[in-house]
Amino acid sequence: MALIKSYRGLAPKWGKDCYFSENATIVGDVTMGDECSVWFNAVVRGDVAPITIGNCTNIQDGSCVHVTHETGPTHIGNYVTIGHNVTVHACTIHDNALIGMGSTLLDGCEIGEGSIVAAGALVLQNTKIPAGEIWGGVPAKYIKPVRPGQTDNAKHYVAYSKFYLEEGETEPIKF
Template identity: 45%
Template sequence: MEELPVTDDRFPGATILEFDGKYPQIADSAFIAPGARIIGDVTIGPEASVWYNCVLRGDIHRIEVGARSNVQDGSVFHVEGPRPDTDGEPTVIGEDCVIGHMAVVHGCQLANRAFVGMGAVAMDGARIAEGGMLGAGALLSPNKKIGPGEIWIGRPAKYYKTQDEAQIAKIKFQTERYCKLAQRHLAELRGATS
């Protein structure tokens, strides 16, 4: 079987594909790990990182990942396309967001500094306000809204409490750590291919 063309030399080992005339727009300072799949109408901002074996498939609507946000290993982003009753739902991630390992983010929107925990699922039309958190393993049902700084947990997710300053500082630390870690991985990968 013939290999798919890898169309962006900046990110060796990642698959970056055009779909339906739309090619992913990725900032030069972003990190896209080997094994990641970025397809179609996807925009990735400065210093954002998409880690190993993630899939961001913008084939029937758009996906945006804001500056310094990180999408951790094995996560899947997709969208809800237009239907007779709706224009569909893009997936829009603000700046400085943390998306934990193996999360599924589908047709929803996260404001700046939002957090989606490991293995969590955020569904069509859901919204997470600035600094809001969807806990690990939680399921945010369609059209549910997490308010600013709120933590929601469970399946289905329900309000648990509002974050304190210590929790907000941990998320900020996590974002900064992933920006630095992405640069270290990039340096290792470049060293391995030179």
């Protein structure tokens, strides 16, 4: 079972049919909608400000979602994909966005609806990415518009999480 921990009296809350891998960590003032998933070694830590996550959003393996004291919370919309090993820090990600593997989003940045942050990108503090654009690089800059269907990954992770939920806990194999 995932590590679910309260902090200063605030405990994580989530909707129905969510999947949290056995070594995911979710701490403090975190609110998630329905059918969300937090995958292996991912951390969602709402200790010094709140984190809100909409429905059908996935936070993939090794990612860290955090906040900044007195700077701001983190807001993540519906059908958002946070790829493997991503750092999301005190920012806003609107619905249907895709955050590519290994990217970093710094305090106060805003990712527009249906936008893509390319793998390995660094989105600097207070950067505003408009809806429907692909940004990449270090620091991240505009690349091109998003094609229709290009950010539909979240629905696949809803299906994957259902397979894991159906599987349930597994007893270790003894040799």
